[in-house]
Amino acid sequence: MISEKLQKAINAQIAMELWSANLYMAMSFYFDRNGFQGCSTWTRKQALEETEHAYEMAGFLTKRGGTPVVEMIPEVTNHWDSPLEAFENIYMHECHISKRIDELLALASSEKDNAAQDFFWKFVREQVEEEATASGIVERMKVAGDNSILYIDGQLGRRQ
Numbered sequence: 001m002i003s004e005k006l007q008k009a010i011n012a013q014i015a016m017e018l019w020s021a022n023l024y025m026a027m028s029f030y031f032d033r034n035g036f037q038g039c040s041t042w043t044r045k046q047a048l049e050e051t052e053h054a055y056e057m058a059g060f061l062t063k064r065g066g067t068p069v070v071e072m073i074p075e076v077t078n079h080w081d082s083p084l085e086a087f088e089n090i091y092m093h094e095c096h097i098s099k100r101i102d103e104l105l106a107l108a109s110s111e112k113d114n115a116a117q118d119f120f121w122k123f124v125r126e127q128v129e130e131e132a133t134a135s136g137i138v139e140r141m142k143v144a145g146d147n148s149i150l151y152i153d154g155q156l157g158r159r160q
């Protein structure tokens with residue numbers, strides 16, 4: 001049985017994952033209407049991954065005797081001035097999410113809930129990848145400049 005504190009924290013994180021999904025979806029729309037089809041595909045896939053994270057957390061909560069719920073999701077931005085600005089936003093957003101996951105792990109540790117710690121470690125590792133991927137794309141976009149941005153867009157469109 002999961003503690004009340006952890007249940008509350010996981011439900012808050014489910015809302016954060018859905019917030020992330022909405023941010024990526026908003027970006028996917030933005031990229032699509034501005035001619036960056038590759039970036040649109042990339043962010044669309046990421047939106048689905050974030051939704052999947054919310055499902056994973058809900059599934060864990062249910063298995064442990066808790067009750068997952070969908071809480072209020074914060075509003076997301078819908079406007080960016082360039083693909084670079086959007087990916088800088090992604091990087092900052094993922095750094096923020098990483099801190100939240102670290103806090104969840106710390107809470108699981110203070111509650112002496114080993115299963116929850118084990119569960120959150122997967123997300124700790126996932127965040128390392130997400131931060132590195134976003135900052136890598138930001139760096140490539142900076143090097144490419146405006147003239148080569150469509151080349152990077154093409155590469156991002158091949159995301160599996």
Ligand SMILES: [Fe+2]
Nearest residue numbers: 017020050053
């Ligand atoms: Fe996530």
Ligand SMILES: [Fe+2]
Nearest residue numbers: 020094097130
């Ligand atoms: Fe993420």
